[in-house]
Amino acid sequence: MVDCNVLPVYFNIGIEKFDLSLVVRELGKGLRLELGYNVDLFEVPIIEHMLDQFKLILDWMTLDPKNGIYEFDLITNLSVSRF
Numbered sequence: 001m002v003d004c005n006v007l008p009v010y011f012n013i014g015i016e017k018f019d020l021s022l023v024v025r026e027l028g029k030g031l032r033l034e035l036g037y038n039v040d041l042f043e044v045p046i047i048e049h050m051l052d053q054f055k056l057i058l059d060w061m062t063l064d065p066k067n068g069i070y071e072f073d074l075i076t077n078l079s080v081s082r083f
Contacts, residue, residue: 023034
């Protein structure tokens, strides 16, 4: 993605309302993504992998905005062999 800064910030608020949630907010010309998850169900490497896959989708879509999400092949050799 052009001019994309990805900075992980880890914090524990103690209670997550849902097992997995993603909140996306517009900030000027950018986006802020907040991912919350139940630590009893997900381990950090799984969440990091999910975010990596999400970034791949965003990268692909910004290359050509005409791309439909249904055209993206999320299953890669890396994701299959990793888990």
